Amino acid sequence: MENFQGFLTTSSLLGYGEFQSGKGSMEEMEGGAENKTFAGLLGTAKKKGDHKRIRKPRYAFQTRSKVDILDDGYRWRKYGQKAVKNNKFPRSYYRCTHQGCNVKKQIQRLTKDEGMVVTTYEGMHSHPIQNSNDNFEHILSQMQIYTTSF
DNA sequence: CGTGTTTGACCTGCGC
DNA sequence: GCGCAGGTCAAACACG
Numbered sequence: 711m712e713n714f715q716g717f718l719t720t721s722s723l724l725g726y727g728e729f730q731s732g733k734g735s736m737e738e739m740e741g742g743a744e745n746k747t748f749a750g751l752l753g754t755a756k757k758k759g760d761h762k763r764i765r766k767p768r769y770a771f772q773t774r775s776k777v778d779i780l781d782d783g784y785r786w787r788k789y790g791q792k793a794v795k796n797n798k799f800p801r802s803y804y805r806c807t808h809q810g811c812n813v814k815k816q817i818q819r820l821t822k823d824e825g826m827v828v829t830t831y832e833g834m835h836s837h838p839i840q841n842s843n844d845n846f847e848h849i850l851s852q853m854q855i856y857t858t859s860f
Numbered sequence: 861c862g863t864g865t866t867t868g869a870c871c872t873g874c875g876c
Numbered sequence: 877g878c879g880c881a882g883g884t885c886a887a888a889c890a891c892g
Contacts, residue, residue, distance in 0.1 A: 789885075792883070807864085
């Protein structure tokens with residue numbers, strides 16, 4: 711699983727502070743119409759917490775990669791896989807296996823571009839990385855470029 | 861034997 | 877109230 715050997719070429723980061731107020735924050739992005747469709751999907755994804763404004767930050771990485779599994783150094787356990795109506799590719803749901811770390815992440819592939827993989831992170835890690843992968847550093851260095859955009 | 865994946869069922873929010 | 881779509885659980889299985 712660690713031989714993904716990064717084919718990351720371009721990435722886009724979408725961030726949300728909270729859903730209730732910041733609506734349509736990422737309407738204009740570079741990339742194309744597919745991005746917009748994806749953004750709209752996420753915007754109307756779910757806002758169940760009406761009485762409890764649990765604003766869990768969600769970060770969506772749009773990555774052009776050959777593989778869906780982007781090992782970011784954390785240990786993920788797949789807990790579900792559902793097919794989305796708009797996309798012909800199923801969406802995979804992962805969860806961080808670290809104790810007390812309820813960080814979730816979902817990976818979805820775009821219908822139009824099968825080489826385009828969208829990784830949505832939910833929550834933040836509060837523990838060090840377990841994986842001491844050399845390849846990971848190479849990938850993370852690219853990811854941090856977009857992470858520091860916040 | 862431990863850890864993670866698979867897969868169908870179940871739950872919930874929402875629109876009609 | 878019902879059906880759909882998205883999200884999660886959990887038992888069984890696979891693999892080191």
